[in-house]
Amino acid sequence: MAEQADVLRRTPLSRDRILRAAVTLADGTGIESLSMRNLAQELGVVPMALYKHVANKDELLDGMIDVVVGQIDPPVPGDDWKPTVRLRVLAARRMLGRHPWAALAIESRNTATPGVLAYLDSMVGVFRAAGFSVDLAHHVMHAMGSRILGFSQELFDDTRRAGRSGASEPQPAPTFPPEAAARFPHLAEIAVAASHDDGSVVGSGCDDQFEFEFALDLLLDGIERLHRQGCTPPPFSEFSGPRR
Template identity: 80%
Template sequence: MAEQAETLRRTPLSRDRVLRAAVALADETGIESLSMRNLAQDLGVVPMALYKHVSNKDELLDGMIDVVVGEIDAPGSDADWKSAVRQRILSARRTLRRHPWAPLAIESRNMATPAILAYLDGVIGTLRAGGFSVDLAHHVMHAMGSRVLGFSQELFDASRRAGRSGRGEPDPPAALPPEIAARFPHVAEVALAAAHDDGSVLGQGCDDQFEFEFALDLLLDGIERLHRQGWASPREGRQSDG
C-alpha cells in the first residue's frame, strides 16, 4: 500500500489527476475543508505546482463538478423519452450520493460548467426527440429545476447545516417553538411528520430517495399528460395566432 501511494505521488501532475484528487479529497473531508494547500499536500507537491493546471479555486471547483457530472450514465438508446429522462435523473442522483458535496458546489456557481451544459442539452434533446415543442421543453426544465440534476431544494429545510453538506449525520426533525406551532398549526404538523430514511438523504430538508422519486414521478406523469394534449403556453399560443 505504501509503495502504491509513493508511486502515485511520483506520477506527473496533469489537470485530470489534480481534479480527481480534489474530488476524492472533498468526498473524504467535505468541500468546506478543501483548499489548494491541502490538495497539494495530498498530492505530495508544492501548492504552486497546482496552478499550472488550474488557475484558481473557482476553476478547480468547476473542473471537479465536471468530473462528477461526467460519471452520470446516459440512458439506453431504445428508451422512450419518459424512461430516458427518469433513468438519467436517477443516475445523476446516484452520482451525487457518491459525492455529497456536489449539490452545494453546483449551487454555488454563477454559471453552468461545460459538463452541466452538455448534460442539460442531452435532457432537452431527449424531450425534443420525443416530440416536445421548444415551448413545452422550456417549461419542463423550469418545473424540474435542480431535480433534473438529481437533487432538490425543499420547503422544510430546518437542517441546512454542515451535517447535510458535509460528512456528518443529519439531525432529526425538530418541533417548532410552541408559539410558532400555535400560530401556524398546519405547517407545524407537516414539518414534524417528516420522517426520512437518513441513509438515502441528499442535500437538505426532505430530499431523501422516496420523496425525490415521488416528486419526480408526479412531474413526469403531468408532463406526459400535457405532451399528449399538445399543450402550449398562452404566450406561445398568442405568437402562433399572430
C-alpha cells in the same frame, strides 16, 4: 503502502489527476475543508505546482463538478422519453449519493459549468427527440428545476438554507454565442424561445409567473391523480445520499 504512495507522488501531475484527487478529498473530508494547500499535500507537490493546471480554486471547483456530472449514466437510445428521463435523473441522484458536496457546489456557481450544460443539453435533446415542442421543452426544464440534476430545493431544510445565498438552479444564458450554440444546440434552441421578463427570478428572458404556475399545475395534477388512486406513501427509502 509507503511504496504505493511513493509511486503516486512520482506520477506526472495533470489537470485530470488534480481534479480527481480533489473530488476524492472532498468526498472524504467535505468541500469546506478543501484547499489548494491540502490538495497539494495529498498529491505530494508544492501548492504552486497546482496553478500550472488550474488557475484558482473557482476553476478547481468547476472542474470537480464536471468530473462528477460526467459520471451520470448517458441516456439509453430508443427508449420512451419518460423512463429515459426518470432513470437518468435517478442516476444523477446516485451520483450525489457518492459525492454529497456536489449539489451545493453546483448551486454555488454563478454560471453552469460545461459539464452541467452538456448534461442539461442532452436532457432537452431527449424531450425534443420525443416530439416535444421547443416551448414545451423550455417550460418542462423550468418545472423540473434542480430535480433534473437529482436534487430538489426543500422548503424546510434549514441546514441547506443556511448554506445558500439565494442561488437557484444553474441556468444557461438567454442568448448563446455561436460557438456555445454549436456545442449545446438544444439549450440554445430553448433559450431563444423564452418570453421576455427582465425582472424574472427564474431566468433572464423568462416569464417568471408563467413558469411558476406551469410547475405548480403539474404538481397539483399529479397530486390529484395520486389522491384519486388512493396512494399510500411507500416505506422510507434507505438511500444514503442527501435528502433533498
